[in-house]
Amino acid sequence: MLLTKKIQQYICFSESSLIDVLKKINENKARVIFVVSEHGKLLGSISDGDIRRWLTETKELDLNVLAKAVMNSNVQKLYVGVDETVVDKLFHAGIDCVPLVDEGEHLIQLAFQKKSGFFVKNREISESSPSFIIAEIGNNHQGDINLAKELVDHAVAADVDCVKFQMRNMKNLYKDSGKNDISADLGAQYTLDLLSKFQLSNDELIEVFDYAKFKGVLPLCTPWDIESLKTLENYGMAAYKVASADFTNFELLEAITNTGKPFFCSTGMSSEAEIKETVAFLRGLGANFVLLHCNSTYPTPFKDVNLKYITRLKEITGALVGYSGHERGICVPIASIALGATVIEKHLTIDTSLEGTDHKVSLLPSELKEMVKQIRQVEEGLGSDEKPREITQGELLNRENLAKSLVAVRDVNLGEIITRDMVEIKSPGQGLQPNRLNDLIGKKADRNIPRGGFFYMSDIIGRIKKRDYQFNRPFGVPVRYHDFRQILEGTNLDFVEFHLSYNDMKVDLKDHFSGVENIGFAVHSPELFANDHILDLCSDDPEYLAKSKVLLQEVVDITRNLNQFFPDTKDPVIVVNAGGWNPNGFIDEKLKAGKYQLISDALNSLDLEGVTIAIQTMPPFPWHFGGQSYHNLFVCADEIVEFCKKNPKIKICLDISHSMMSCNYYGWDLIKFVEKVAQYNVHLHIVDAKGIDGEGIEIGKGDVNFPALMTLLDKENKEVQFIPEVWQGHKNGGEGFWAALEFLESINSK
CATH class of the missing domain: 3.10.580.10 (CBS-domain)
Known part of the structure; x- marks a missing residue:
C-alpha cells in the first residue's frame, strides 16, 4: 500500500x-x-x-x-x-x-x-517520488557536539532530506562492556578505540536532533541495540536506519518493526540467500522498509560496487530499493538513480583526513551539495517509459531552424500536378518534412507556390481558407510588417497585433504604411533585443536594467508613431514580458516583492503617454533564445492582482497558454485564475497548452477547457480584444490562425 x-x-x-x-x-x-x-x-x-x-x-x-x-x-x-x-x-x-x-x-x-511506498513525516518515499537523500554524519562529529551541529548546517545547505546519526549502548552492545581487549584482532581494537573516543552521549545526540529540526531537516538515527532503540522511541524518532551489520539481526529488526515506523536496511556483508531470508522475515511482520544496496568496504573499489545489482535486488525481493555508498566521489550514487534507487545515503565530513574509516569515504560539503544537485537533474531527465516519445517544445524550436523541408524548385501554378522534379529538400525545417515527399507527389496545387516556397501539409490534405468570422468581441491575429497586407486580405479582422523583432525596431514605417489604415492595432514588444538582450525590468544589474528601460521606451515611441497610421485605436496596447526570469532556478519567495517594485519603478520612469502597457501573464518555464528558464513574476493570479492594485495604469495581457501551464505546474484551476485577473485584462492571447511547457499548440489539442473558458470570458471580459497566438500560425498565409478562429467560432456559437 x-x-x-x-x-x-x-x-x-x-x-x-x-x-x-x-x-x-x-x-x-x-x-x-x-x-x-x-x-x-x-x-x-x-x-x-x-x-x-x-x-x-x-x-x-x-x-x-x-x-x-x-x-x-x-x-x-x-x-x-x-x-x-x-x-x-x-x-x-x-x-x-x-x-x-x-x-x-x-x-x-x-x-x-x-x-508500494510510505511516508516519513511529510516526505513520500516511493518509485514515483524524488529520491530520499540521507547525509550520514554517523560519528564523523568526532565526539564534538559543535562539529555535529556544523555538519547539520552543511547538510541543510546541500538540501538533503535527512541527517543521520548512530546511537550505541556500549555496555550492552559489546562483550566485556566494550572494553578494548588487547588480545582482540587489530580491526576490532581499532573500531572499539574509535567508538570510545568519538561517541556523543544520548543527551547530546538528542540536542543535535532538535537542532536539525530547528534547521528544517529531518533527523534519523541508527540504533545499534535495543536499549538505544528504546531511547530513540522515547524521543519520537520518525524512522530508522538498520546498519549492514544488523541486517541478519532478526531480534533488532522485529523490535524496530514493532515501533510501526518505516526503516532503511543496508544489505552490505550479506549474501543473496540472507537478503531473501531477511526480506521474507520482514514481510511476515508487515514492515515498511527500503533495501539499500551496499558494499561495506571502506572505501569500496569501483570494481566491487556492482551497481547493476540494484535491478536484481528489486526483482528478487519486490521491495523498494536504494543505494548506500562507501566509494569515493559522487558518480556512483548519481548513476544509481537511473537504476531506480529511491533512497541515497552518503557520508559527510569536513575533512577526509580526520581519524576514522568513515572520513575516507565521506563527501566534503561542496561535494554533497553537487551530488544532490546532479541527482535532482538526473531525476528530472529520466522522464517516463510509459508514454510514447513526443517532440518537446525545445525540439520544435530547433526543428524549425535545423531540420529540412520540401521546397519548390520553380514556380508552381494553381492547378498544376506536383511532380518530383518540382521539389527539392532544403533547410530550414519550416515546411513539410521530407518523409512526406511521396504523399506530396501527384497532388494538384490549390495555390500558387513561388520558387523557393515551402510546401505544407495543406498541400496534401487541403487548405483551411480564411474568411469572415463572427465574434462578440474585437478579434485579430499576429502579423509582421512584411505580411500585414497578405494576412489582412480576404477577412474581417478588427485589429492586428504587430509582433516586433529587434530588426523591426530599425524599420522606417513609411516603407510599409503611407496613409490611414482602417483597422485597429496592438504591439507585442520584442522579448529578445539585439545583442542577446532579453527584456528584464527587474534585473539586479543596474546597467542591464537601464538598457531594458531604454529599449522599452523605444518600443513605446514606435507604437506612438504607428498610431499615426492607425488612428482608430486609442491608447494602443503594448504587450510586454516585463521580466523576472532566471536561468538557474526559482528565486526565494521573499525576493518577489522587491522584484515587483523594480518593475513598478521602471514603468513609472518611462513616458507612457498615449499607450497602454499590458504585462503578459507568464508560464513557469518560458523558452528564450538560449534555452528554457524559470519565471518568477506574473505567474500567480494573486500576485498579479496585488501588482495591478498598486499600479492602476498598468494592465494585463492574459495569455491562456502561459497561464494554463502555470496552473498545470502549481495545481491551480485555470477558470479560478482567470476570474481573479479578469478585471485587469485589456488584451487576450487565446491559445492552448499542454503540460507545463507545451506552449502555443493547436487549439483543442491541449489542456484548456475552451467551452468553460469562453463562457467565463463572455461574462467577465466581453469587450476585451483577442488574438489566437498559435505557435508558427503565420505559416502558409496564416493557416494556423484561421484554423484557431474556426475552432473558437464554433465554441462561441454554442
Missing part, C-alpha cells in the same frame, strides 16, 4: 468538464478521479464504471457536461490516520484507491493498493 499526498493528478473540480476528467483518468492510469470543491472538500468520485453508466443513461451525449453531474457522491472514504488494517478491508472489497479526508472532509491523502 502507498499513502500519498501528491493528489493533484487524481482530482478535478466539480465544475470541470467530462473531457478534462477523461484526460486525467487517461494520464494518471488509476482509472478514477476524485471530485472536490474549490476549497478541496471531497464531493465524489468518477471511475470508468461511472462514465459507462452515464453514457448509457444520458439522453444527449455532451462531453462538456460538468463533473458533478457524472460523479458518484457515495464515494467510500476514510479519515486521515486510520489504522492500515481498516484500509486493507476496503482493498479486499475490490477498491484499488481509498481517499483519506480530514475532519472538515477535505481530501488530504490517497491510499493505493497496488503501489
Whole structure:
C-alpha cells in the first residue's frame, strides 16, 4: 500500500468538464478521479464504471457536461490516520484507491493498493517520488557536539532530506562492556578505540536532533541495540536506519518493526540467500522498509560496487530499493538513480583526513551539495517509459531552424500536378518534412507556390481558407510588417497585433504604411533585443536594467508613431514580458516583492503617454533564445492582482497558454485564475497548452477547457480584444490562425 499526498493528478473540480476528467483518468492510469470543491472538500468520485453508466443513461451525449453531474457522491472514504488494517478491508472489497479526508472532509491523502511506498513525516518515499537523500554524519562529529551541529548546517545547505546519526549502548552492545581487549584482532581494537573516543552521549545526540529540526531537516538515527532503540522511541524518532551489520539481526529488526515506523536496511556483508531470508522475515511482520544496496568496504573499489545489482535486488525481493555508498566521489550514487534507487545515503565530513574509516569515504560539503544537485537533474531527465516519445517544445524550436523541408524548385501554378522534379529538400525545417515527399507527389496545387516556397501539409490534405468570422468581441491575429497586407486580405479582422523583432525596431514605417489604415492595432514588444538582450525590468544589474528601460521606451515611441497610421485605436496596447526570469532556478519567495517594485519603478520612469502597457501573464518555464528558464513574476493570479492594485495604469495581457501551464505546474484551476485577473485584462492571447511547457499548440489539442473558458470570458471580459497566438500560425498565409478562429467560432456559437 502507498499513502500519498501528491493528489493533484487524481482530482478535478466539480465544475470541470467530462473531457478534462477523461484526460486525467487517461494520464494518471488509476482509472478514477476524485471530485472536490474549490476549497478541496471531497464531493465524489468518477471511475470508468461511472462514465459507462452515464453514457448509457444520458439522453444527449455532451462531453462538456460538468463533473458533478457524472460523479458518484457515495464515494467510500476514510479519515486521515486510520489504522492500515481498516484500509486493507476496503482493498479486499475490490477498491484499488481509498481517499483519506480530514475532519472538515477535505481530501488530504490517497491510499493505493497496488503501489508500494510510505511516508516519513511529510516526505513520500516511493518509485514515483524524488529520491530520499540521507547525509550520514554517523560519528564523523568526532565526539564534538559543535562539529555535529556544523555538519547539520552543511547538510541543510546541500538540501538533503535527512541527517543521520548512530546511537550505541556500549555496555550492552559489546562483550566485556566494550572494553578494548588487547588480545582482540587489530580491526576490532581499532573500531572499539574509535567508538570510545568519538561517541556523543544520548543527551547530546538528542540536542543535535532538535537542532536539525530547528534547521528544517529531518533527523534519523541508527540504533545499534535495543536499549538505544528504546531511547530513540522515547524521543519520537520518525524512522530508522538498520546498519549492514544488523541486517541478519532478526531480534533488532522485529523490535524496530514493532515501533510501526518505516526503516532503511543496508544489505552490505550479506549474501543473496540472507537478503531473501531477511526480506521474507520482514514481510511476515508487515514492515515498511527500503533495501539499500551496499558494499561495506571502506572505501569500496569501483570494481566491487556492482551497481547493476540494484535491478536484481528489486526483482528478487519486490521491495523498494536504494543505494548506500562507501566509494569515493559522487558518480556512483548519481548513476544509481537511473537504476531506480529511491533512497541515497552518503557520508559527510569536513575533512577526509580526520581519524576514522568513515572520513575516507565521506563527501566534503561542496561535494554533497553537487551530488544532490546532479541527482535532482538526473531525476528530472529520466522522464517516463510509459508514454510514447513526443517532440518537446525545445525540439520544435530547433526543428524549425535545423531540420529540412520540401521546397519548390520553380514556380508552381494553381492547378498544376506536383511532380518530383518540382521539389527539392532544403533547410530550414519550416515546411513539410521530407518523409512526406511521396504523399506530396501527384497532388494538384490549390495555390500558387513561388520558387523557393515551402510546401505544407495543406498541400496534401487541403487548405483551411480564411474568411469572415463572427465574434462578440474585437478579434485579430499576429502579423509582421512584411505580411500585414497578405494576412489582412480576404477577412474581417478588427485589429492586428504587430509582433516586433529587434530588426523591426530599425524599420522606417513609411516603407510599409503611407496613409490611414482602417483597422485597429496592438504591439507585442520584442522579448529578445539585439545583442542577446532579453527584456528584464527587474534585473539586479543596474546597467542591464537601464538598457531594458531604454529599449522599452523605444518600443513605446514606435507604437506612438504607428498610431499615426492607425488612428482608430486609442491608447494602443503594448504587450510586454516585463521580466523576472532566471536561468538557474526559482528565486526565494521573499525576493518577489522587491522584484515587483523594480518593475513598478521602471514603468513609472518611462513616458507612457498615449499607450497602454499590458504585462503578459507568464508560464513557469518560458523558452528564450538560449534555452528554457524559470519565471518568477506574473505567474500567480494573486500576485498579479496585488501588482495591478498598486499600479492602476498598468494592465494585463492574459495569455491562456502561459497561464494554463502555470496552473498545470502549481495545481491551480485555470477558470479560478482567470476570474481573479479578469478585471485587469485589456488584451487576450487565446491559445492552448499542454503540460507545463507545451506552449502555443493547436487549439483543442491541449489542456484548456475552451467551452468553460469562453463562457467565463463572455461574462467577465466581453469587450476585451483577442488574438489566437498559435505557435508558427503565420505559416502558409496564416493557416494556423484561421484554423484557431474556426475552432473558437464554433465554441462561441454554442
